[in-house]
Amino acid sequence: xxxxxxxxxxxxxxxxxxxxxxxxxxxxxxxxxxxxxxxxxxxxxxxxxxxxxxxxxxxxxxxxxxxxxxxxxxxxxxxxxxxxxxxxxxxxxxxxxxxxxxxxxxxxxxxxxxxxxxxxxxxxxxxxxxxxxxxxxxxxxxxxxxxxxxxxxxxxxxxxxxxxxxxxxxxxxxxxxxxxxxxxxxxxxxxxxxxxxxxxxxxxxxxxxxxxxxxxxx
Numbered sequence: 001x002x003x004x005x006x007x008x009x010x011x012x013x014x015x016x017x018x019x020x021x022x023x024x025x026x027x028x029x030x031x032x033x034x035x036x037x038x039x040x041x042x043x044x045x046x047x048x049x050x051x052x053x054x055x056x057x058x059x060x061x062x063x064x065x066x067x068x069x070x071x072x073x074x075x076x077x078x079x080x081x082x083x084x085x086x087x088x089x090x091x092x093x094x095x096x097x098x099x100x101x102x103x104x105x106x107x108x109x110x111x112x113x114x115x116x117x118x119x120x121x122x123x124x125x126x127x128x129x130x131x132x133x134x135x136x137x138x139x140x141x142x143x144x145x146x147x148x149x150x151x152x153x154x155x156x157x158x159x160x161x162x163x164x165x166x167x168x169x170x171x172x173x174x175x176x177x178x179x180x181x182x183x184x185x186x187x188x189x190x191x192x193x194x195x196x197x198x199x200x201x202x203x204x205x206x207x208x209x210x211x212x213x214x215x216x217x218x
Contacts, residue, residue, distance in 0.1 A: 029215035031187035034060035034101035036083045036128060036212040038068060041076045043197055043205025045112055050074050054211070058085040060099050070107075076207055079107025097217045102129040108209050110148075113173060116201055117166035119148035121175070123209065128192050130214035137214050139190040141178070149175055164195070172201040181213075189213035 038055035050073035056066040064087075069080045083103040090096050110121040124145025131138045146152075149162055158180045164173040179191040192210035197203040 029185045029187040030183040031181070031189045031213040031215050032059065033217075034085045034087075034099040034130060034132060034214040036085060036101040036103040036130065038078055038081045038083065038103050038105040039108065039207070039209040039211065041073065041205075041207040043075070043112065043203055043207065045075055045203045048074050050076055050112075052076065052078065055105075056081060056083045056103065058083040058101065058103070060085045060087050060101065075110065075112030077107075077109045077111075078105060079109075081105035095218075096134060099132045099214055099217060100129065101131075101212050101214050102127065103210060103212060105210065110195060110207060112197075112203060113164060113166075113201065116172055117168075118164055118172040118201075121148040121164075121195070122146070123193075126192060126210050128190060128210040128212040130188060130190065130212040132214040132217050134217050137186060137188045137216060139180075139188045139212060139214070141190060141192040141210060143192065143210075152177070170200050171198050173197045173203075185215070187213070187215035 037057040040054045041050055041052040043050055052071055052073055055071060055078055056068040058064055058066045065084045067082045071078045081104050085101040088098050090098055104127045106125050108123040114120050123143050126143035128141045156178045158178050160177045162175045163171045164175055165171050174196045176194045179194055181189040190212050191208050195207040197205060
């Protein structure tokens with residue numbers, strides 16, 4: 001049975017750790033200054049490998065924008081989309097900036113599980129965004145038109161895992177939503193959805209949909 005969720009959204013915010021003030025930020029944050037991409041895939045099924053490098057990747061250091069059309073490999077497709085990673089000067093006299101890193105995609109589909117008795121996963125549209133100032137970072141995601149996965153909580157907890165099963169209950173893959181990394185230096189990384197295949201599926205590898213990361217500005 002297929003069910004469609006019209007919209008799910010999640011957000012996370014990482015403030016600088018206590019005692020860190022502007023001007024005393026870590027010299028090297030663990031996450032990039034600002035990046036975003038539509039997603040990627042790398043898995044092998046029945047001897048056939050499907051590889052899709054990060055689609056439409058952008059970075060505040062450049063390239064600051066990118067786009068992708070439809071990309072299809074056996075078992076997975078991305079409908080295309082755009083990304084932008086911009087820097088805005090808010091105080092020219094003191095070189096104070098903010099950054100916004102965003103990726104917007106359409107028509108993702110995972111069909112690799114169908115022949116195994118698993119669901120066909122579709123997402124009509126999605127967006128991930130990471131913004132940064134000198135004092136905080138903020139990441140959020142949203143998607144619409146999800147089918148093939150039901151029973152998701154709202155709001156979505158961080159790193160929420162939903163097993164993807166066949167009719168007999170065998171777990172073929174795990175869909176991990178809202179994956180966050182907050183290393184404690186004020187930076188954030190966020191992946192909206194990561195699908196990790198299990199050994200029981202006979203498929204090795206994973207697929208990601210919507211990724212971004214950013215760090216406080218200098």
